[in-house]
Amino acid sequence: xxxxxxxxxxxxxxxxxxxxxxxxxxxxxxxxxxxxxxxxxxxxxxxxxxxxxxxxxxxxxxxxxxxxxxxxxxxxxxxxxxxxxxxxxxxxxxxxxxxxxxxxxxxxxxxxxxxxxxxxxxxxxxxxxxxxxxxxxxxxxxxxxxxxxxxxxxxxxxxxxxxxxxxxxxxxxxxxxxxxxxxxxxxxxxxxxxxxxxxxxxxxxxxxxxxxxxxxxxxxxxxxxxxxxxxxxxxxxxxxxxxxxxxxxxxxxxxxxxxxxxxxxxxxxxxxxxxxxxxxxxxxxxxxxxxxxxxxxxxxxxxxxxxxxxxxxxxxxxxxxxxxxxxxxxxxxxxxxxxxxxxxxxxxxxxxxxxxxxxxxxxxxxxxxxxxxxxxxxxxxxxxxxxxxxxxxxxxxxxxxxxxxxxxxxxxxxxxxxxxxxxxxxxxxxxxxxxxxxxxxxxxxxxxxxxxxxxxxxxxxxxxxxxxxxxxxxxxxxxxxxxxxxxxxxxxxxxxxxxxxxxxxxxxxxxxxxxxxx
Numbered sequence: 001x002x003x004x005x006x007x008x009x010x011x012x013x014x015x016x017x018x019x020x021x022x023x024x025x026x027x028x029x030x031x032x033x034x035x036x037x038x039x040x041x042x043x044x045x046x047x048x049x050x051x052x053x054x055x056x057x058x059x060x061x062x063x064x065x066x067x068x069x070x071x072x073x074x075x076x077x078x079x080x081x082x083x084x085x086x087x088x089x090x091x092x093x094x095x096x097x098x099x100x101x102x103x104x105x106x107x108x109x110x111x112x113x114x115x116x117x118x119x120x121x122x123x124x125x126x127x128x129x130x131x132x133x134x135x136x137x138x139x140x141x142x143x144x145x146x147x148x149x150x151x152x153x154x155x156x157x158x159x160x161x162x163x164x165x166x167x168x169x170x171x172x173x174x175x176x177x178x179x180x181x182x183x184x185x186x187x188x189x190x191x192x193x194x195x196x197x198x199x200x201x202x203x204x205x206x207x208x209x210x211x212x213x214x215x216x217x218x219x220x221x222x223x224x225x226x227x228x229x230x231x232x233x234x235x236x237x238x239x240x241x242x243x244x245x246x247x248x249x250x251x252x253x254x255x256x257x258x259x260x261x262x263x264x265x266x267x268x269x270x271x272x273x274x275x276x277x278x279x280x281x282x283x284x285x286x287x288x289x290x291x292x293x294x295x296x297x298x299x300x301x302x303x304x305x306x307x308x309x310x311x312x313x314x315x316x317x318x319x320x321x322x323x324x325x326x327x328x329x330x331x332x333x334x335x336x337x338x339x340x341x342x343x344x345x346x347x348x349x350x351x352x353x354x355x356x357x358x359x360x361x362x363x364x365x366x367x368x369x370x371x372x373x374x375x376x377x378x379x380x381x382x383x384x385x386x387x388x389x390x391x392x393x394x395x396x397x398x399x400x401x402x403x404x405x406x407x408x409x410x411x412x413x414x415x416x417x418x419x420x421x422x423x424x425x426x427x428x429x430x431x432x433x434x435x436x437x438x439x440x441x442x443x444x445x446x447x448x449x450x451x452x453x454x455x456x457x458x459x460x461x462x463x464x465x466x467x468x469x470x471x472x473x474x475x476x477x478x479x480x481x482x483x484x485x486x487x488x489x490x491x492x493x494x495x496x497x498x499x500x501x502x503x504x505x506x507x508x509x510x511x512x513x514x515x516x517x518x
Contacts (some may be wrong), residue, residue: 021266024201024231024282027212029056034227035098036217037152037183042104044221047087047150047163050102051196051446052216053230054093055180057208059444062175068203083139086162087193089152091171093179096154102185104148112159114166123149123162123488130165139164139391139483150185161185163370183426193382196229210516231282233241238290239275245296246291248306262300265293300383321518322424325405329426329514332450336443338404339430343386345410351385355500357470364412366420379410379420383427384509398433399505402439406514424514426488435506437476444480444510451517459484471497472509480512488512 028034037052038366060068072088079085107123114126129145130136142164152160157170163185173180182199186192198369200213207213213450215227240253253273260267262280265287267278280287287293298306312356319327334340346368353360365378380386383405391401408422428443430436445455454461462482472491480488493507 006224008295021261021279022211024204025212026215026227026229027209028233029054029214030267032210034215034217035093035100035181036219037100037102038219039221040101040103042148043102043150045148046102046104047185047187049186049192050152050193050218051186051189052100052181052183052218053196053200054214054216055204055207056212056214057178058180058203059206059208060173060175060177064203064206065173065175065177071202072198075198079191079195079198083164084142084189085188087161088195088199089161089167089183089185090173090199091160091164091181091183092173092177093171093181093385094177095171096158096160096181097156099155100160100183101153102152102183104149104150106147107149110149110151110159110162112162113169113243114162115169115172117169123151125336126162126165136165145305152183152185168478171404173516181440193228193230194285197231197285200229201231201281201283225396229282233282234280235274235277236280236290237291237324238278238293240273242290243276243294243297246294247301248309249301251301256297259297259300260293263296265296301350322514323372325518326424326426326514328449329450330406331407332446333404333426333428333443336446338402340404341387341390341391341405342407343380343383343405344376345380345408347378347380347385348374348379351376351389352381355385356382356493356497362429366410366412381411382511383407383409383425384511385501387427387429387505388497388503391429391507392502394505397475400430400434400436402428402430402436404428405420426512426514428510429507431505431507433505435476435508437490437492440490440508440510445510447517448482448513453482453517462487464490470494482516485516487516 035052035054037050039048039050068090069089071089075086075088080088107127110123111120113120127140130140149162151162152314153248154160158170160171160183166344169334171181172517182196184192184196185321186346195406204211204213213229218228218392220226230512231395240256244250244255253276257267257269257276260276264281264283264313265278287296319381349360349365349367353363363381365381367378368376370429371377376389387403387405390403394401404426404427408427410420410422412419413421428440429438447463448455455463457463462480464478465481467477467489468474469491470496472489473494477489479486480490489509489511491509493509498507
């Protein structure tokens with residue numbers, strides 16, 4: 001989303017400068033060495049990457065400064081993923097002296113005066129101080145449990161910033177700042193280079209020499225030196241026939257080249273005019289493949305200008321039988337007085353195992369390799385936990401609560417191509433002062449009536465057979481058997497399961513597989 005906003009800005013720049021695309025250049029400092037950032041080994045424990053750049057002789061005012069800060073905030077929220085991937089620091093270079101060092105130190109060893117504060121804090125004190133601050137407290141979790149915190153010093157051990165939390169007040173930018181030092185620390189180097197490119201290209205137009213950025217060297221832990229910003233241009237070749245075919249138009253190569261100009265993409269035609277060589281500037285990190293160029297053509301051409309035509313093929317589409325069945329059943333279950341719930345496909349390991357009185361080893365769950373939160377560790381193997389959580393969140397609603405969900409679960413299957421398969425299930429619950437077992441039995445009878453499956457014990461219809469399951473109350477659990485196979489369970493939940501989901505009233509459950517009902 002953010003990239004398209006910046007593209008719009010550069011389209012304006014593109015037209016402002018006499019309809020010729022601007023060229024962003026990385027330049028050397030006049031009469032001196034490049035600024036340098038040295039990375040120390042301990043940063044690998046918390047935030048291993050940093051890139052930098054200098055905007056020299058920039059003409060700022062209050063409006064431009066506010067725009068600069070707003071751009072940083074937007075980048076932090078989207079491509080930087082709320083500073084978890086990248087954190088941006090901007091400083092008045094005239095208040096600092098290079099070279100700079102990017103270090104990771106114990107919190108008590110980091111002491112500085114943070115931005116807009118009147119006294120010095122240690123990093124530990126600062127984390128406690130910001131816990132009550134509405135804007136910055138959302139970023140504290142990124143580093144607060146780390147043994148060391150990242151910090152950037154200049155030559156005189158002046159703190160520039162403690163990323164990703166706060167900058168130092170010493171190098172605070174103002175409308176009078178004329179030389180801006182930008183540093184981006186990151187856990188993702190690719191994202192950091194993209195963010196740096198966006199920042200410097202957006203505001204290099206205000207430099208004394210427009211669209212130039214002063215290079216900064218970064219010395220990695222292994223001793224190698226890399227220069228930023230990259231400001232790389234690359235060329236992508238796209239077939240004219242491919243563009244016309246995918247967009248649904250019939251335009252000449254010259255017209256398509258002209259259309260691409262609106263998207264700040266310069267291009268050259270091949271000699272036979274059957275392909276277009278498109279130059280991708282550093283402002284367009286969103287263009288990763290030829291299909292992105294085709295999309296840009298469609299946008300600039302105007303979707304409303306594309307002629308509507310009938311497809312050249314004649315086929316008859318229809319709904320998948322399983323989707324058709326479940327859509328019809330949703331309506332009928334709702335008419336029976338139940339409210340539909342839509343719950344998360346992912347849940348915690350406890351939700352599908354210990355909370356339901358089953359060991360995790362016996363649950364054929366598909367586990368997430370690197371879960372970001374304890375709430376989303378596995379794909380659900382049953383719809384029951386999600387519905388019980390919904391009940392727990394709606395205990396203030398008038399009783400009884402009658403909820404249902406018809407959706408997919410995911411289970412491991414070694415025979416499947418991807419090692420897992422989706423199964424469509426129906427789960428309904430009745431929660432109130434009485435379990436409502438007879439109500440759930442009535443719902444089962446209604447569903448079977450709709451599928452024209454009679455209630456018999458000769459194997460031609462469906463019946464209930466007593467069964468035992470740790471999830472359900474002993475003696476109040478029955479298997480639903482249809483045409484010789486178990487297709488579900490009708491039971492009352494065990495009190496311990498209710499306690500695990502913070503419920504205190506009895507609850508009856510109907511859990512059915514949909515595939516056998518087709």
